Amino acid sequence: MSVLLFDETPYEIINNRVKRKLIHTENLMTVVVDFSEGPWAEADPLHNHPHEQTTFIAEGEVIFYFEGEPEQRLKAGDMVAVPPYVKHAIKLVSPTARLVDSFNPVREDFLK
Template sequence: MQTVDLSAQDVVEAVDGVYLAQLAVGEQMSVQHFHIQPDAEVPTHEHPHEQTGFIYEGELTFLVGEEGEETEHVVTAGESYTIPGDEPHAARNLGDDPVRGVDIFAPPRENPAWQE
């Protein structure tokens, strides 16, 4: 069994106002913590991993789909979500409070590009 303490992990500012920390990494999935400041945005990107998440503080607005055909999804504290692999998506904190949550990726993201 593996345990990972968030307070012992390196937190990386992946883009302005978006802080990520790699947590547990298994053979078939991985866990990442995120903290997104008000007015911060995760730009549109895609990856082969299915992404499932849970927001425990704040409200995050996702744009999902190809450019020009995106759909908007607002996810609030206490809600979870799933984004299929290879699906373009972006996220914005349009609120006045930080957003905090966790993402789970399958297959695992052992060395995400944002760590560099």
């Protein structure tokens, strides 16, 4: 069994406005991502990956972009599912936000 004690686990700093903490099993990864310096003028670049993804908006508000679909404005309590290989991105609308992403399989690129 793995346990992540939030207050005792340091963030991985991705850039000046994104940091994360993660836990995983052999087949499933959960990532808490904190965003700051909002609202952003532009969305992050679209990206895709071979993983299934679900995202829970725990705090704040974002616009979620899916390639070929209308944008979705999401707030705390909302969730979204992203199929493998679908290009997607977010734009922070509130000053900060916390998203909880789950991935299957594990995002090996997130592991050190």
